[in-house]
Amino acid sequence: MEDLAFAIQNRERIRAVASSFGCAGKVLLKPGRILVGEGCLLKLCRRGPKPKVFFLFNDILVYGNVMVPGRWNNKKRVVPLEEVQQEDLEDGMAMPNQWLIRMPHKSFYVSAASPEEKIAWMEHIEKCKTLCMQTKGLPTDTDAEKFATTWIPDKASAICMRCTKNFNVTTRRHHCRKCGYIVCQACSKNRALLPNISSKPVRVCRNCANSSQEGKVLGQKRKKVKHWKKNSVEESPRVPEFETSSDEDLEYENGYQVHTKWFNYQFDKEDCSPYCYIKPGHMNPPLNGL
DSSP states (O other): OHHHHHHHHHHHHHHHHHHHTTTOSOOOOOTTOOEEEEEEEEEEETTEEEEEEEEEESSEEEEEEEEETTTEEEEEEEEEGGGOEEEEOOOOSSOSSEEEEEOSSOBEEEEOSSHHHHHHHHHHHHHHHHHHHHHHTOOSOOOGGGSOOBOOOGGGOSBOTTTOOBOOSSSOOEEOTTTOOEEOSGGGOEEEOOTTTOSSOEEEOHHHHHTOHHHHHHOOOOOEEEOSGGGOEEEOOOOOOOOOOOGGGGOOOOOOOOOOEEOOOSSOTTTSOOOOOOOHHHHSOOOTTO
């Protein structure tokens, strides 16, 4: 009876999480999937720390933007736990209680409200990852080169980190997807194919392009080629479509912060509080004004 009650509660929790993100994206309800915990963490974006909602399952990590605190989220990101790597960090001035989450397509810094919450998040993620990899029979050793580099925040530099040109209204900031440096348009004209980040060529700085075979091949802009017949001018074949700008520029910014909730899962009772957390607003999210 206890197992049946837990299964029903777990199913309702997952449906509530899926409903908070709307109908877009991957389906979260899956046989054997268990919601372990949820909470709000600060994620270091291009323009500074911003609150993001995080949901930890026994096999995936889900995070997204906070639209209506406690009721509505968007831009859902689903990451398999076997692709997640964590690195403990010292406190920063802008983000205390921070650590680094590495993934193949994106890596970023996150911060918890307290040291205890940080430790709880890191331990739960690591335990779920270990159990997931053991279940799937995957090796525990991971190659550090397959993870994406972290982007340096915009406020960290007022000049291009390659040519030292000052940024202003006309000279905008860009990020190299390979090294994460802040660079200007002139220093980031090259494109390279980084399969772990995107299936399309992405922006890289000239230093990374020179050291990358992909950058040398894809890094040239379209050129006009003259032909002898009638002095006609034709453009060379189009370069593959480039990756669009980061969606961090469009993310919402508000002061939403809540404590993390953990659910009873395959850990010791001392590690998890007996909490049944179902938000009624998730079951019937607001439709007007969205």
